[in-house]
Amino acid sequence: MFLKKKKDAEQVLLPVASADIERVRAHCRALVRKRAMISAGVGAVPLPGIDMVADLGSFASMVEDINRAFGLTPEQIERLQPRMRVAAYEAVGALGGMLVGKLVTRELVLKLLQKSGARLAAKSAAKVVPLAGQIASAAIGFALFRQMGNQHVEACVRVAREVADKVPHGPV
Template identity: 55%
Template structure:
């Protein structure tokens, strides 16, 4: 179950059931990190939540990619034709963070896309208690939504690789 590895091979989840199990583990991880994000958002220090979210989110993306066998290093270990399938599938599902080294700039760009939520959270902090609770709620739902989207994108890419035969036979991947 989960990421198939041995001393010589690094592969994506091997079956649809494995993908579903990895998806659920990653969704739990997203929810836990979203709770941490919400907790930080409730602290009435402007900007603290944005810095925290950037760090939490970058680590979350790396963890999800790794769980699905789609980190930069893992994809590079695939045969070239499977690497191409992985990147084409990632583009096809809008998974701009699949197989990428997540940098501060990439996370900043992603958080900017949800800019209204960040502005609402910051504005909410100006109103005592109710504003802090609103900021925490907005932070939780925004973080969770972005995380879930990435999990689903990774699951689709992993499914395409399974369909292509990557995880069914160790001979289809390159030695590590």
């Protein structure tokens, strides 16, 4: 079941039933896998730095898509009913990851990627070795992208479940 709130002919959907949260979770994890494969493909290109630029843009876009799917973009949260908005912000503050309910910028994503600095360095260094290095770079890129994407999906799931627990189970 999704909660709906109409405002200016727009609806804000927030998954509140466990089945809905799991459906959105499965959809988002598939999105992460798809984008991670694209990242791996770009990571195999032997030009240094091109993968990092592509990953920044792709990851920022993916995070926005995941937030939107869970109803957790800043705009969606602002359009919720006041008690739901408070519950969402409390859950984001207590449980959410660095990117849940936030305006996603490349700088914010870069900051997150820098926390995985050793793997990024290995990915860049691997490109120096012909063919085997490109394969290793693609594999590292895929694993890193997928891990960070799935962590964000799980953070959104925790926030959505916390908000769902605070929602009255009657007509809203």
